[in-house]
Amino acid sequence: MERNKPIQHTSPVKAIREMCIECMGGRESGQSYSKLIAECPAQNCPVFKFRFGKSPFHKKQLTDEQKKVKADQLKISVSADKISGKVA
Numbered sequence: 001m002e003r004n005k006p007i008q009h010t011s012p013v014k015a016i017r018e019m020c021i022e023c024m025g026g027r028e029s030g031q032s033y034s035k036l037i038a039e040c041p042a043q044n045c046p047v048f049k050f051r052f053g054k055s056p057f058h059k060k061q062l063t064d065e066q067k068k069v070k071a072d073q074l075k076i077s078v079s080a081d082k083i084s085g086k087v088a
Contacts, residue, residue: 017053 017037021027024036037051049056062070 011053013050013055014053016047016050019047020051 020037020040021033023042024033024040025031027033040048040051042048045051
């Protein structure tokens with residue numbers, strides 16, 4: 001990635017992760033940027049909680065039964081899409 005040429009992201013948290021990578025020296029720094037981000041000293045930064053590219057506020061704790069129901073719903077949805085021709 002070239003400096004000052006941002007990667008286009010569809011998700012704001014992914015854009016925040018890219019900003020954190022640039023802040024810590026970029027991908028060309030020669031070091032593991034994931035390790036640098038994990039050791040980020042700027043805990044007062046407004047996007048500190050989002051630096052790993054995931055929202056800390058969207059954690060769902062599903063039971064095994066809820067996971068099975070969601071998996072069944074997905075199978076039904078995919079099979080319905082195949083029948084109607086929506087999925088190639």
